[in-house]
Structure formats: structure tokens, C-alpha cells
Amino acid sequence: MKNYLSKTQIVLLSLAAVFALPSHAQPVLNLNEVMVTANRVEQPITEVVADVSVIEREQIERLGVTSVPQLLARLPGVQTIGLADASRIFLRGADSRMTTLYVDGVRVDSQDGVSLLGGGVPWELIPVSQIERIEVLRGPASAVYGSDAMGGVIQIFTRRGEAGLTPYVNLGMGSLNTKRGSAGLSGAQNGWDYALGLGFEDSGGYNTRPDLIHTPEREASASKTASLRLGYQISAAQRLELTGLDSELESHYVPWGGGADYAAQGNLTTSALKWKAQWTPTYSTNLTLSNGQVAKKDDVPFDYRTTLQSILFENNLRVAAGTLSAVLEHKNDAFDAQPSGYGDPAFGGNRTQDAVALAYGASYARHSVQLNLRHDNDSVFGSHQTGAAAYAYAFAPEWRATLSTGTAFRAPTLEQTYGPYGSALLMPETNKSTEMGIGYSDPARSFKAVLYRNKISDMISSSATLATCAAGYFCYYNVGQASIRGLTLSGQQHLKNYDLHAVMDWLDPHDDISGRVLSLRARRSLSLGVDRRLAAWQLGAEVQALGQRFDDAANTTVLHGYALLNLTANTQLSKAWRLVMRIENTSAVQYQQVAGYATPGRTFYVGLQWQDQP
Numbered sequence: 001m002k003n004y005l006s007k008t009q010i011v012l013l014s015l016a017a018v019f020a021l022p023s024h025a026q027p028v029l030n031l032n033e034v035m036v037t038a039n040r041v042e043q044p045i046t047e048v049v050a051d052v053s054v055i056e057r058e059q060i061e062r063l064g065v066t067s068v069p070q071l072l073a074r075l076p077g078v079q080t081i082g083l084a085d086a087s088r089i090f091l092r093g094a095d096s097r098m099t100t101l102y103v104d105g106v107r108v109d110s111q112d113g114v115s116l117l118g119g120g121v122p123w124e125l126i127p128v129s130q131i132e133r134i135e136v137l138r139g140p141a142s143a144v145y146g147s148d149a150m151g152g153v154i155q156i157f158t159r160r161g162e163a164g165l166t167p168y169v170n171l172g173m174g175s176l177n178t179k180r181g182s183a184g185l186s187g188a189q190n191g192w193d194y195a196l197g198l199g200f201e202d203s204g205g206y207n208t209r210p211d212l213i214h215t216p217e218r219e220a221s222a223s224k225t226a227s228l229r230l231g232y233q234i235s236a237a238q239r240l241e242l243t244g245l246d247s248e249l250e251s252h253y254v255p256w257g258g259g260a261d262y263a264a265q266g267n268l269t270t271s272a273l274k275w276k277a278q279w280t281p282t283y284s285t286n287l288t289l290s291n292g293q294v295a296k297k298d299d300v301p302f303d304y305r306t307t308l309q310s311i312l313f314e315n316n317l318r319v320a321a322g323t324l325s326a327v328l329e330h331k332n333d334a335f336d337a338q339p340s341g342y343g344d345p346a347f348g349g350n351r352t353q354d355a356v357a358l359a360y361g362a363s364y365a366r367h368s369v370q371l372n373l374r375h376d377n378d379s380v381f382g383s384h385q386t387g388a389a390a391y392a393y394a395f396a397p398e399w400r401a402t403l404s405t406g407t408a409f410r411a412p413t414l415e416q417t418y419g420p421y422g423s424a425l426l427m428p429e430t431n432k433s434t435e436m437g438i439g440y441s442d443p444a445r446s447f448k449a450v451l452y453r454n455k456i457s458d459m460i461s462s463s464a465t466l467a468t469c470a471a472g473y474f475c476y477y478n479v480g481q482a483s484i485r486g487l488t489l490s491g492q493q494h495l496k497n498y499d500l501h502a503v504m505d506w507l508d509p510h511d512d513i514s515g516r517v518l519s520l521r522a523r524r525s526l527s528l529g530v531d532r533r534l535a536a537w538q539l540g541a542e543v544q545a546l547g548q549r550f551d552d553a554a555n556t557t558v559l560h561g562y563a564l565l566n567l568t569a570n571t572q573l574s575k576a577w578r579l580v581m582r583i584e585n586t587s588a589v590q591y592q593q594v595a596g597y598a599t600p601g602r603t604f605y606v607g608l609q610w611q612d613q614p
Contacts, residue, residue, distance in 0.1 A: 037102075037135040037155040039361055039370065040144060041316055041323055047363055049370045049390040049402055051077070051437065051450050051488075055134040057159075062538065062570050064172070064582035064605050066180065066201065068126045068134075072154070073544060074527050076448070076490040076503045077138050081520065081593045087123035092138055092452060093484040093509040093521050094151025096120045098410055098429075100141070102155040103292075104229070104243040105312075106270040109148065110294040111335050111413035112304035113421065118460055118476075119306075119413040122294055125247045125268040126156065127225035129170065129182035129199035133157040139452070140408035140433045142386040143372035146329065146355055150408040150431045150456070158227045158245060161186035161193035165612075172580070172607030176218075176600060177204030180607065184227075195229040205252070206600045212258035219261060221251040237278040244271045253298075264298035286314040303338035304415075322362025322369075329355045335414035349418035352379045353411075368392040372406075380417060381428055384409050398442050405434045412460060416476045421462065427478050431456040447491040454484040461553075481512040503527040516555045520594070522546040524561075540568040551595035562591035578609040 033045040038052055045052065053075045065071055069080035069087050081088040088096035097120035101108045108126075111119040134156050141149035165187040172180040184197030205219040225248070231241040247268045252261040272290040279285065290310050297303040310331040317324045334350040357374035372388040388406030395401060412426040435452035461479040485508040493500045505525045509518040517523070529542035545563035550556075565586040571579050581604075588602040 035135055037137050037153055039325070039359060039372070040314060040327070041325060041361075043323075043361070046441070047368060049361075049368050049392045049404065051138040051402075051435065051448075053136040053138075055136075057132045060128060060131060061170075061578070061580065061609060063540075063568055064570070064580040064607055066128060066178070066605070068123050068128060068131075068156075071128070071134065072136070074503070074529075074542070075136055076450075076488045077486070077505060078136070079505075079522060079525060079546065083124075083594065083597065088520075089121070089123060089154070090521055091136075091151035091154075092454065092486055092488075093507050093518065094431075094454065094456075095518075098148065098150035098431075100145055100149040100153045101126075102145075102153065103245055103270045104156070104158055104272055105274065105288055106243075106245075106272050106290040106292045107308050107310060107331075108268065108270065108292050108294065109306060109308060110296065110304070111306045111333070111415050112296055112302075112337070113413070113415045113419065113476075119415065122266060122268060122296070124251070125249055125266050125294070127199055127223065127227075127245075127247050129180070129201075130158050130197045130225055130227040130245065131156055132159045138450075139404065139435060140386075140388065140406040140431060140454075142376075142408035143374045143388040143406060144357065144359070146331070146353065146374065146376050147378075147384075147409060147411045147428070150410055150429065151454075158229055158243065159184065159186055159195040159197055160229050161188045161195045161231070163188045168609070168611040170607060170609045172605060174582075174605030175603040176206055178202070178603075178605065182225075191233045193229075193231045193233075195227070197225075197227045199223075199225045206598070208597055209254040209258070210598050211596060212254055214254045214258040215260055216252075219252040219254065221249065223247065223249040239274075239276045241274040241276070242272070243274075245269065262299040264296070267293075267295045269293045282318040284316045286312070286316075288312040288314075297338075300341035301338070302340050305336045306414075307334040308332075309334075320362065321364050322360060325357075325359040325361075327355075327357040327359070327374075329353075329357070331355075333414060335418070337415065337419065344420050347418055347420065349414040351411075351414065351417075353377065366394040368394075370404075376409075378411055378428075380424070381411055384411075384428060398440050400439050400441075402437045402439070403435075405432070407432050412476070416460065421474050422476050426460060426476060427458045429456065429458050429460055429478075444494040445492060448489075450488045452486055452488075456482045456484070479513070482510065482518060483512055484509045484518070497532055499531040501527075501529050511553070514553075516553065517550055519550050519553050519555075520559075522549045522561070526563075537569055537571045542566045542568075557595050559592055559595060562589050564589055564591075576610050576612055578611075580607040580609060581605065 034042050035045045035048055036042055038048045038050045069082045072078045073080045077092045079090040089099055091099045097118045101121040110122045137153040141153045167185040169183045180201045182199035186195035202222045207217050208219050226246045228244045233239050249266045251264050270292045275287045277285050292308045295305045313328045315326045331353040336348040339346045353376055355376045359372045361370040370390040374386050376384045386407045390404035392400050392402045409428045409430045411428045416422040417424055431454055433454040437450040439448040458478040460476055462474055462476050487506045490503045507523050509521045524547035526545040531540040547561040549559040551559050567583045567586055569581045573579055584603045
């Protein structure tokens with residue numbers, strides 16, 4: 001504890017040094033921002049009843065971060081683990097597999113049970129260099145998106161072309177022999193718009209397991225990515241759009257017990273064809289055909305492939321003060337596994353899910369309401385209904401109170417169903433969540449407090465003592481219930497020469513059967529930052545602190561709390577050139593996110609960004 005306090009004092013002194021500098025910052029909030037993810041229809045963010053956050057490209061470039069977990073860790077209700085081959089996101093304390101990810105409207109999920117027990121999003125395969133915007137929806141959203149959205153939804157949008165021709169090049173280097181680069185161009189002309197991007201990142205890595213003897217001593221990684229967005233405006237009311245993303249990652253990890261490092265390869269591909277039509281001033285449709293695939297293999301060997309395909313047909317009718325929506329969706333999941341180095345046989349499986357969803361959202365003077373109802377029919381598990389209702393009341397010009405409730409579910413993965421450790425008798429995990437909030441917002445400041453409770457039933461776990469699956473050991477089974485209660489306080493403030501932001505989370509995640517704390521979740525977390533401008537420089541300092549956590553379900557392995565100080569600086573060298581610098585973990589705090597695994601310590605990154613202006 002003494003060491004933790006000393007690090008905190010260092011952090012606060014560093015922040016004080018930044019505050020002491022003069023600046024002329026501008027207001028930080030955009031009240032005219034439009035969001036899509038909350039209800040699958042565009043609406044001003046001020047009218048969204050749900051608890052949401054948005055990260056724009058300008059902020060991503062200014063921060064100089066290298067991973068999506070780094071970006072999301074700054075947001076309310078988010079805790080992250082940044083392992084090179086198995087990153088994890090906990091949204092409001094829900095397990096990583098309970099957060100749904102979409103990339104340009106394409107569902108992304110990996111259903112393997114090795115790197116991600118129970119499946120989930122391969123966050124390490126999402127390239128920061130290709131991201132234009134991130135939208136985060138907190139709370140159950142199966143009534144909109146179907147299976148898996150128990151904790152919330154995160155949607156990533158890649159770059160889109162605008163009028164003129166805009167090429168860009170970004171180059172950077174940093175600690176751990178890191179080298180990054182990306183280049184692309186975008187534009188629009190004669191009804192066409194386009195955006196093409198390429199990127200790479202190489203890192204010499206660091207010793208992730210200093211407690212074991214292994215070779216080499218550093219776990220290196222290398223990635224390359226490409227993205228494409230091509231749109232054609234057929235007429236004022238008709239638009240076609242094609243999107244695609246390909247991301248490859250080769251990383252290394254230490255085997256249990258040490259020895260020669262294993263090499264792991266991961267590949268993510270997404271593609272979608274969209275047709276948007278405005279048939280009348282009040283009636284519009286969106287038709288989307290999408291395909292997402294995640295492939296993982298390593299030297300053990302393990303070799304898995306998950307494929308998700310869908311057809312989505314949305315109908316939106318503007319009525320009175322709101323929008324009435326009807327959605328038809330067909331999804332097909334497929335999973336294929338080759339024989340493993342542990343003697344597991346090859347297996348595969350597939351399933352279909354057909355759904356119909358209805359939604360109504362409206363604003364009447366000071367009142368806003370959002371209602372959602374969805375029916376899913378799974379070819380393996382049968383029917384499942386989910387619903388959500390949300391209400392907001394603006395009791396003063398800048399103040400608004402919200403109240404909502406919703407249900408969600410996650411169907412067992414195909415690996416849990418058809419694999420040697422699985423069972424067709426598994427039931428979907430389900431949850432019911434309620435929340436209430438109060439918020440204040442004007443062009444210079446915002447504040448929000450959200451109190452929530454999430455009740456999870458039929459959680460899927462594994463046990464080495466059960467004999468209910470084909471393998472006779474390490475079997476998946478529905479284990480019972482968990483309760484997650486929490487309070488999130490967040491705010492932004494433009495104060496004279498400074499832009500301040502702060503997030504404080506209190507979390508109470510418990511297994512209702514054992515009474516123990518759910519593993520890897522901190523019950524207290526804090527993000528506190530300040531940005532300011534000094535002459536041509538924009539400077540930033542941010543504290544990210546997590547309290548004590550447990551690494552295991554039995555609560556016997558303690559991960560101690562820590563506080564990190566990150567510093568950023570960037571300057572516009574000319575109209576087209578920008579210099580970006582970032583120091584991560586400035587105080588070189590020694591900490592662990594997962595027991596036995598080290599973290600990289602203090603790291604430094606400097607990048608040069610060029611973008612020609614049309």
C-alpha cells in the first residue's frame with residue numbers, strides 16, 4: 001500500500017505540473033453529433049436514451065495509442081486486459097464474451113475455446129490505423145442485435161471518402177523496437193466515394209513471463225492490415241456501399257512451464273454490401289449482406305475458424321415525433337477445428353438464427369421513449385424473446401433523467417456445443433438489467449451518473465471433474481447466477497485554459513452461488529485527465545487506476561491495484577504535418593493484469609502524420 005500511495009503522489013504532482021502551464025483550449029463537447037449504434041438508426045446523440053460514448057479519429061490520432069483496448073480503457077464502465085494474443089474487454093463488469101462487436105455493420109466473433117474460453121471478440125486483431133470512429137453502447141442490447149449483446153455493443157467504423165482527394169501517411173517508432181506505418185487515400189467525385197487504407201506494425205516485444213525459462217526472452221509480434229470502403233450514390237434516394245477489412249497478426253507466447261515460444265497467427269476478414277433507399281420522405285430501407293471470419297492457429301497445434309454470415313433488412317418509418325422500425329435478420333454461424341496437439345479430434349458445426357425485431361423511438365417535448373422487442377429462433381436452441389424499454393425526461397434545459405430495463409442472451413458457441421468438451425444440452429446464458437441515470441450537458445461541460453444492476457443466469461463455465469461431455473473432463477456446463485451492480489460517474493469540463501475529463505466506477509460483481517467476486521474485475525477504477533494548449537503544442541496527462549482484483553474464481557490469487565500516468569504531446573508542424581508523442585506508464589509502475597504475466601513497463605512512442613488537404 002505504501003508503494004501504491006507513493007506512485008499516486010507522483011501522478012498527482014505530474015498533473016499539477018501540467019495544470020501550471022498557460023493555455024487557450026476550446027470547448028470539448030459536440031452536441032450535434034449523430035449516433036447509429038444505439039438503435040440502428042441515425043439520431044442526434046442528445047436524443048439517445050441509452051448510455052453511450054463516441055471516439056472520433058482526431059482523438060485517436062492525437063493520443064498515439066496502438067490498440068483498441070487502450071482506447072476503450074478511458075471510457076466509463078470499461079475495464080480492459082491487453083494480452084497480445086487474447087485481449088479482453090469487460091463492459092460494466094460483464095464477461096468479455098458478452099460484449100458484441102460490429103465493424104462497419106459486420107458481426108465479429110471468435111468461437112474458439114482456447115485463447116478465449118467461451119468465445120468472444122479477438123480485440124487484438126482490430127487495427128487502430130483503419131478506424132474512423134468508435135461507438136459504445138452500454139447495457140443489454142439483444143432486443144436490437146440478438147445473441148451475445150448482454151453487456152453492450154461496440155461498433156467500429158472505418159474511414160469514408162469525402163469530397164476531393166485526401167491522401168495520408170503515418171509513420172512512427174517507439175520502445176520495444178516498435179515500428180508502425182499506415183497510408184491511404186480517400187475522396188469523392190461524380191457520385192462515387194472511396195477510402196483505401198493499408199497499415200503495419202512490428203514490435204520486438206518484451207518478456208511476458210519472467211518467472212519461466214523460455215526462448216526467446218521477448219515475445220515479438222507483427223501485423224498488417226487493409227481496409228476498403230466504396231460507395232456510389234445512384235440517386236438522391238439510393239446508395240450502394242461496399243466495405244471490407246483484412247487484418248493479420250503473428251505473435252508469440254510462452255508455453256505453460258516454459259520452453260520454446262509458440263508462434264500464433266490470427267486473421268480477421270469482414271465484408272459487407274449495403275443498399276440504402278429512401279422511398280418516400282418518411283419511409284426508408286437498408287439491406288445488408290455481410291460476412292465475417294476469424295481464423296486462429298498456432299504451433300501446438302491449434303487451428304480454428306469461425307464464420308458469421310448475415311442478411312439484414314431494415315424498414316424505418318418516420319411517424320409523428322419518432323421512428324417505427326421493423327427488422328428481419330437471418331444469420332448463419334459455422335465453426336471448424338482441426339485436430340489439436342492435445343489429441344482432440346477435428347470437429348465442426350453450424351447453426352442458423354432467424355429473427356424479427358420491432359422498435360419505436362420518439363421524443364415529445366421533454367419526454368423521450370425507446371421500445372424494442374425481438375424474437376430469435378436458433379436452429380439448435382429454439383426460440384428466445386428479448387425486450388427493452390427506456391425513458392428520458394428533460395426536467396431542465398441542460399438536465400435529463402433516464403430509466404431503462406432490458407433483457408439479453410448469449411447462445412453457447414459452436415465449440416461449446418459440438419466440441420469434445422461441449423454438450424448440446426447447454427442452455428443460453430441470459431440476463432436482465434435495469435439502470436437509472438441523471439445527466440447535465442452544455443457546450444462547455446457535461447456530467448453523468450448511472451446506477452445499474454445486471455442479473456445473469458445460466459452462466460457457462462467449465463469443470464475438470466465433470467464427465468458429462470465426450471472427453472469426460474474439462475466439460476462446459478451451466479453453473480448458475482451472478483449479480484453485477486455498479487455506479488459510474490463521468491464528466492468533462494472546459495475550465496479557462498484546460499479541458500478536463502474524469503470517470504469513476506464502483507463495481508460489485510458477485511457469483512450468487514459462491515458469494516465470491518467475479519475474477520479479473522476491479523471493484524474501483526478511475527480515469528482522470530487534463531488537456532491543454534501551449535503555443536503550438538497540445539499537451540495531455542491522464543491517470544488510469546484500478547483497485548485490487550482476483551485472478552481466479554476461488555478468490556485466492558490477488559492482483560494488486562495500480563495507478564498509471566500517461567502523457568501525450570502533439571503539434572501541427574504545418575497544414576499537412578503533425579507530430580505526436582506518447583509516454584505510457586510514465587512512472588514505470590510494476591503491475592499485472594493477469595497472474596504470472598508481466599506488463600511492458602514504461603514505453604515511448606513518437607509518430608509523424610501527414611494528410612494532404614483537398
